[in-house]
Amino acid sequence: xxxxxxxxxxxxxxxxxxxxxxxxxxxxxxxxxxxxxxxxxxxxxxxxxxxxxxxxxxxxxxxxxxxxxxxxxxxxxxxxxxxxxxxxxxxxxxxxxxxxxxxxxxxxxxxxxxxxxxxxxxxxxxxxxxxxxxxxxxxxxxxxxxxxxxxxxxxxxxxxxxxxxxxxxxxxxxxxxxxxxxxxxxxxxxxxxxxxxxxxxxxxxxxxxxxxxxxxxxxxxxxxxxxxxxxxxxxxxxxxxxxxxxxxxxxxxxxxxxxxxxxxxxxxxxxxxxxxxxxxxxxxxxxxxxxxxxxxxxxxxxxxxxxxxxxxxxxxxxxxxxxxxxxxxxxxxxxxxxxxxxxxxxxxxxxxxxxxxxxxxxxxxxxxxxxxxxxxxxxxxxxxxxxxxxxxxxxxxxxxxxxxxxxxxxxxxxxxxxxxxxxxxxxxxxxxxxxxxxxxxxxxxxxxxxxxxxxxxxxxxxxxxxxxxxxxxxxxx
Amino acid sequence: xxxxxxxxxxxxxxxxxxxxxxxxxxxxxxxxxxxxxxxxxxxxxxxxxxxxxxxxxxxxxxxxxxxxxxxxxxxxxxxxxxxxxxxxxxxxxxxxxxxxxxxxxxxxxxxxxxxxxxxxxxxxxxxxxxxxxxxxxxxxxxxxxxxxxxxxxxxxxxxxxxxxxxxxxxxxxxxxxxxxxxxxxxxxxxxxxxxxxxxxx
Ligand code: SF4
Numbered sequence: 177x178x179x180x181x182x183x184x185x186x187x188x189x190x191x192x193x194x195x196x197x198x199x200x201x202x203x204x205x206x207x208x209x210x211x212x213x214x215x216x217x218x219x220x221x222x223x224x225x226x227x228x229x230x231x232x233x234x235x236x237x238x239x240x241x242x243x244x245x246x247x248x249x250x251x252x253x254x255x256x257x258x259x260x261x262x263x264x265x266x267x268x269x270x271x272x273x274x275x276x277x278x279x280x281x282x283x284x285x286x287x288x289x290x291x292x293x294x295x296x297x298x299x300x301x302x303x304x305x306x307x308x309x310x311x312x313x314x315x316x317x318x319x320x321x322x323x324x325x326x327x328x329x330x331x332x333x334x335x336x337x338x339x340x341x342x343x344x345x346x347x348x349x350x351x352x353x354x355x356x357x358x359x360x361x362x363x364x365x366x367x368x369x370x371x372x373x374x375x376x377x378x379x380x381x382x383x384x385x386x387x388x389x390x391x392x393x394x395x396x397x398x399x400x401x402x403x404x405x406x407x408x409x410x411x412x413x414x415x416x417x418x419x420x421x422x423x424x425x426x427x428x429x430x431x432x433x434x435x436x437x438x439x440x441x442x443x444x445x446x447x448x449x450x451x452x453x454x455x456x457x458x459x460x461x462x463x464x465x466x467x468x469x470x471x472x473x474x475x476x477x478x479x480x481x482x483x484x485x486x487x488x489x490x491x492x493x494x495x496x497x498x499x500x501x502x503x504x505x506x507x508x509x510x511x512x513x514x515x516x517x518x519x520x521x522x523x524x525x526x527x528x529x530x531x532x533x534x535x536x537x538x539x540x541x542x543x544x545x546x547x548x549x550x551x552x553x554x555x556x557x558x559x560x561x562x563x564x565x566x567x568x569x570x571x572x573x574x575x576x577x578x579x580x581x582x583x584x585x586x587x588x589x590x591x592x593x594x595x596x597x598x599x600x601x602x603x604x605x606x607x608x609x610x611x612x613x614x615x616x617x618x619x620x621x622x623x624x625x626x627x628x629x630x631x632x633x634x635x636x637x638x639x640x641x642x643x644x645x646x647x648x649x650x651x652x653x
Numbered sequence: 654x655x656x657x658x659x660x661x662x663x664x665x666x667x668x669x670x671x672x673x674x675x676x677x678x679x680x681x682x683x684x685x686x687x688x689x690x691x692x693x694x695x696x697x698x699x700x701x702x703x704x705x706x707x708x709x710x711x712x713x714x715x716x717x718x719x720x721x722x723x724x725x726x727x728x729x730x731x732x733x734x735x736x737x738x739x740x741x742x743x744x745x746x747x748x749x750x751x752x753x754x755x756x757x758x759x760x761x762x763x764x765x766x767x768x769x770x771x772x773x774x775x776x777x778x779x780x781x782x783x784x785x786x787x788x789x790x791x792x793x794x795x796x797x798x799x800x801x802x803x804x805x806x807x808x809x810x811x812x813x814x815x816x817x818x819x820x821x822x823x824x825x826x827x828x829x830x831x832x833x834x835x836x837x838x839x840x841x842x843x844x845x846x847x848x849x850x851x852x853x854x
Contacts, residue, residue, distance in 0.1 A: 195840040196833050201815055204833060206840050208848055216730065218686035227827070232837075235850040244684070258684035265686045276851045297849050309729040309753060323753055325731035327760030327826070335830045337837055341813060343752075373671055374723045374749055407726065409752050434847035441845070473671050473726075494670050494721065501669075591728075593680045612675040612727060614698050 182450035185414050186345050186380045189320045189445065193303045195337055202339040208302040208319075210332045211288045212239035212275065214266040215593070216307030220330035221269040233336045234274040238297065239266060242287045243593050245280045247556050247583035254280075259594065273333075286559020286585045289313040289527035293397065294561055296426025300415035300442040305332055310527050310609065312403040315412035316396035317419055318445050320380065322410040343409050344454040346379040347447075350387040352462035357642060359537075360395035361529060361607070361626035363387065363459075365467040365477045368406040371457060373475040376408030379455065382447060383413050387461030393422040394533040401528045402609050405474040414446045466641045468514060469611050469624040471502035476611075478514065480629065480641055486510035505613055506621050507601065514639050517623070521604040522553045522634040523616070524627060525583075526590040529607035530558030532565050534627045539571040541631035542578040544648030548637030553580035554596065556588040580634070592617045605633040654762045656823035657792055660743045662716030664788035664799060665706055666780040670721035674754065677725070677733040691736035711784030718745045719776050719788065725754025725765075734761045744790040746797055746810070748773055759816035760826060766790055766797055766810035775799075775806045792821055 183191070196204040210233075217239070224230070231237060244259035254260040263280070270277035278284040284291060289310055292298040300318035305311060307329040314321035324338065332338055354363060368375075383399055391399065396413050403411030413419075420439055423429045430438040466480040476499065478485060487499040487510070503510065508517065524530070524538050535557060547553045555575050557563040563585055566572055572582045589596040590608040598604055598620025607630050611622035623639060632640040682694025699705045706712050718737065724747035725733060734757045737745065744764040758765040779800035780786055789798040790810075795817070798807045819826065830837075 196836045204830065204836070206837070206844075209851075215683055219688050219731075222686070222688075229827070235852050235854070238851040243680075262684050262686060297851065299849060302848070307729055307731075309727065323729035325729055325734070325753060325757035325760060327731060327757065331760075331827050331830065334827050335837060336841075337830055339815075339826060339830065341815070373726060374751075377723075377749060377752065404727075404753075407723070407751060428849045428851070430847040430849070437845070438847045473673070498670060591675075591680045593683070610673075610675065610727060612673045614679055615675050618679070618681075618698060 182448040184345050184447045184451045184453060185318065185382050185412065185445055186320065189301050189303070190342060192301065202341040204337050205303055205340050207305050207332050207336055207338060208236060209292070209297055209304045210237045211292055211304065211306035211311070212237065212329070213242050213288050213308060214262045215243045216326050217269065217329055218262065218265045219326045220333055221273065223330040224273070224333055229334045231273045231275060231333045236336060237275050238292070239270050239275050239277040240285055240288050240291050241266060241280050243587045243591065245586040246594050247586050247588045247596060250280050250584045283560050286561065287527045287530060287587055289401070290530060290558035290562065293317070294559060296423055296429035299423060299438070300419060301445050305338065309404045310401050312408070312410050313397050313401040313527055315400035315403065315410050316393060318412055318415035318442070320410055320412065323404065343380045344378055346376065346381045347453040347456040348381055348383050349385040349456060349458045350383065350461050351385050351458065352387055352460050353390055354387055354461045354464060357628060358464050358466060359626040359628065360391055360398040362464055362467040363461060364399045364402045365469065365474065365624060366464050367459060368402065368474045369477040370459065371406045373405065373473050374407045376403065376406040379408050381408045381411040383411060388413055389416065392533060393418060394531045397531070398528055402474065405609055415442045466626060466629050468629060468639055470506065470508060470514065471499065472505055472611055472613050474609065474611060474624060476502055477624070480514055480639060482514060484508045484510050484512045484514060515644070517639045518603065518637060519551060519605045519623070519633050519639060520602045521598060522551060522630050523556070523589045523604055523606040523608065524554070524630050525556030525558065525588055526608035527558060528609045529627050530556060530562065532562050534607065535562065535566045535571050537627045538631045539574040541628055541642050542580065542635070543574050545578055545635050545645070547579035547634045551634055551637045553634040554583060554589060555580050556583045557585050559585045589616050591615060605630050605639060654823045654825055657762060657764060657820045659789065659791040659793060660716065661787050661789040662743060663712060663714055663785055664717045664719055664776065664780045665712045665715035666777040667706055667718055667720040668777060671723045671726060672720055673727035674725055674730050674733040675727055678730065678736040683730060683732050688735050689739055691732050692739035695736040695740045709784065714741065716741050716743050717788040717790060718742050719773060719780065720745060720747045721773065722747060722749040722770060724750050726751040729753045731757040731761065734758050734763050738763055746773065746776065746788070746790070759820065762820060764790055764792060764812070764820065766812060768797060768808055768810045772797070772806060772808045779804055779806060792817060
């Protein structure tokens, strides 16, 4: 038994936000930050208007345009009239309700989960919601952050609170260190295949252990981002010096005395030694290898060195059927080495892997090398700031010289709501988070991969890791 | 929101697990700014397949969807719930729902009834043997019923008590919360000053 009063990180943050609790009712939680984008907000604003309600705290609300925006010609009007309407609706709503908006063309525009941390708005111990399931990304800072639906968006706009039943807690402890060349993406893909897509259902997860502590903030965001892909409500990591160093000096970070007060509080946001979790998963990072998906959900993955599995390898009848359907959709033969799977398009970007660190890794692999003749490589920065930073570092030149397309900021091919889509039957290696049927375009086939695997795949034209590459040409920059 | 007490309608056996919200309604259908009209996008990719269950005339007017585990995973899009409702569904039965989908359903008045996996298997059997047969989802007694005679299925389902109460009463969540305005104001008065804001007065 844990010592009386010992609490997990999740419980501490939760308890700090309970506005009201009553027997038989969900807790009413205060929301510190509400992020909005154009797809899941129009009906919520409409609801407010119909009921004659206002936005209770515009000063805790931030909107950006990301899902629909084009990644080329972003200075021209959006060509698709329906996308344009959605974006214009957000602009009108932000204006009418006094919400700060970073529209296309603004220097702070970008994917909502890249923009929050970049501005320093994402801080430890907060509650953060957004009408987007990958809000879990912000958990990397020790915040309880989760995706909500449009009715809940309306609820938060009107009340700055949300009724929420307290979920169970789970620890995912990752011992050891990740081997060279193995990334946070491989770690989380391994975890999801291990736990199953429903494995986190009903839990808020705390990622801990040596391998997690050793991750950069960007890599921590990659892990927390994909919490939702195994069903967890949210995933968080206790804040530490890495976290504080990342936040300090950002535009919306606390300053002076406020900074000291904030950090003093943030240091208390750790799981007490005697606190107990409802469930624990333990993994060993030192055994992990580059990991890719072969199926149509993020739990259908295997080490890059393995072969496409046969449905017979699965014990559960459901898994067997799911594997059969997935292989048929993916156009894959059981037993084919994954390294021999030919890829048409490689996508580097998204809120999972579209940050500056990701682009640096991609550039390092691509430097002095060429994208394979029949392969297309799309590099899409997560935000305008990331794009500008990459250009300042000369990464764009590396991409272009390698034969890649260097694009503007947005969700892009992660979900194919803008023109960046796969054609039917086209196969991609993608650094995004979802390989669902048709996610990147109708009939498109997606393999989820890490950034180094994406870059190496673009060069060889088949699923590969940098270890498979010939040395870069001499005289390369 | 309309009250939901009990609903009896044609059951649709959807023999799939992990039905994610990208399958329920693909992203390209999300561009409307209203809550209606999403039925055209419901299961859009699968509906191209003539063998897909909703293309069978016996099931086309279905209003109770019976699906495998992990229904509604993936994207938070509430459009998935609206698409089901716009099409005519009043309830979904599954052994396990994704959290966000379950939450969205409760807000919009679609009943997400969680039952044992064996119950789903038995209802599937009933519906496939008798296409067009009805399923009853009774929120008052918290039971699902299907079939007749020896094959009849009747079992209880899980739904969180608070959501059940709200659905039975047809209550709007925001109205309830605004009733606690004093609590919210009291909480706000105590928030630390260093918490970030997106705009200053
Ligand atoms: S990048 Fe992809 S996962 Fe992330 S917010 Fe955009 S669409 Fe969603």
